[in-house]
Amino acid sequence: MFMHKQISSSQNSLIKSLVVLGDKSKARKQSGTFLVEGRREISLALQGGYLVKQLFYYKDLLPANFDVTEFIADEYIEVSKEVYEKVAYRSTTEGVLAVVKDKSMLLSNLTFKTKTPLILVAEAPEKPGNIGAMLRTADAANVDAVLIANPKTDLFNPNIIRSSVGCLFTTQIATGTTQEILEYLETQNIKTYAAALKEDSENYHEQDYTQGTALVVGTEAVGLSEEWLNKATKKIMIPMLGKIDSMNVSVAAGILVYEAKRQRNFK
Numbered sequence: 040m041f042m043h044k045q046i047s048s049s050q051n052s053l054i055k056s057l058v059v060l061g062d063k064s065k066a067r068k069q070s071g072t073f074l075v076e077g078r079r080e081i082s083l084a085l086q087g088g089y090l091v092k093q094l095f096y097y098k099d100l101l102p103a104n105f106d107v108t109e110f111i112a113d114e115y116i117e118v119s120k121e122v123y124e125k126v127a128y129r130s131t132t133e134g135v136l137a138v139v140k141d142k143s144m145l146l147s148n149l150t151f152k153t154k155t156p157l158i159l160v161a162e163a164p165e166k167p168g169n170i171g172a173m174l175r176t177a178d179a180a181n182v183d184a185v186l187i188a189n190p191k192t193d194l195f196n197p198n199i200i201r202s203s204v205g206c207l208f209t210t211q212i213a214t215g216t217t218q219e220i221l222e223y224l225e226t227q228n229i230k231t232y233a234a235a236l237k238e239d240s241e242n243y244h245e246q247d248y249t250q251g252t253a254l255v256v257g258t259e260a261v262g263l264s265e266e267w268l269n270k271a272t273k274k275i276m277i278p279m280l281g282k283i284d285s286m287n288v289s290v291a292a293g294i295l296v297y298e299a300k301r302q303r304n305f306k
Contacts, residue, residue: 047119054118057095057126060138064193067141073195076128076136080205081110084139087208093138097123100134112137128197141195146213146223149184156183157248157299158229159292160255162217162263165191171202172289178206180296185210186253188217188267217266229253233263233271234291236284240276248299256292259285 046054059066060074067073072092075084085091094112097120101107107115118126127136159182164170170192177185187194194214200207215223224231229251234243248254255271257263268274277286277294300306 042114044114044116045118046116046122049122049125051122053116054122054126057136057138061126061128061197064196067193067195071141072138073141073200074126074136074197075139075200075205076197077205078133078135080200080208081135081137081139083205083208084137085111089142089208090140091137092140095123095126095136095138097134102133105133107135110135110137128201144187144194144212144214146186146215146219149211149213151183153183155249155251156227156229157296157303158182158184158186158224158253159296160186160188160220160224160231160253161288161292162188162255162257162267163191164258164288167192167196167198168202169287169289170194171199171204171206173292174199174203174206174210174212176289176293176296178203178209180300182210182296185212186220187212187214188220190214217264221266221270224253227251230272231255231267231270232273232275232295233267234276234295235263235268235274236276236279237268237274240274243275243277243295244298246273246275248302252299254292254295254299256288256295259288 075081091110091112093114093116094107094110095116095118096107097118123134159173159177161173174185231253232246233255255263255267277291
């Protein structure tokens, strides 16, 4: 039987806790939950095996024929316009917001359907927009996993979920230190290609990415750590033909991933 409640006051203690959950990484870690806003994003979270604890909805923003119980949740809570405007980041999310139980992102949880997986690795990314864009690229290209080395940002940050349009939930993701990820890739016999503008770097499009491959990108500010550069199978570069010597990390990741997919006949 579905549990339904109503909350009309933005001063309600539960509503106040939602605001904190959206704003504070510490609150997300302590509770083991995070916020997901929007019908598409919640649907993708459920498809990704995430558990919705509470679904909050403002019915005036819902389509006339929409039944909130289409989203499986432990509890459904109808809220007023005042409450929804207090907790929602966007006015165009069709009136639904969910509290979702998080998942561990351990390397040991990864499973691959192929012996030649294609993996995107990002070392120490900080900007939610860049992380979200890389996750969208990973979903579009159907890569086998995204690994975040030395994460600087909570991956359940609402800005990452928004900028990824829910693709946080559609691709396998794991986190770890650079050393842990390097060791993991070695045990899986996956070659690593580190993107870096170095004298001994080779053009990215001249490599063979048809075997087990990890494409590794660093931050625009400092690039990859020496640990990656020293242990990578090869250092690769995207030729820079203009006046600057770097491009947005999510753009670079997209170029590399789609070259690998091209070589694999987009399979």
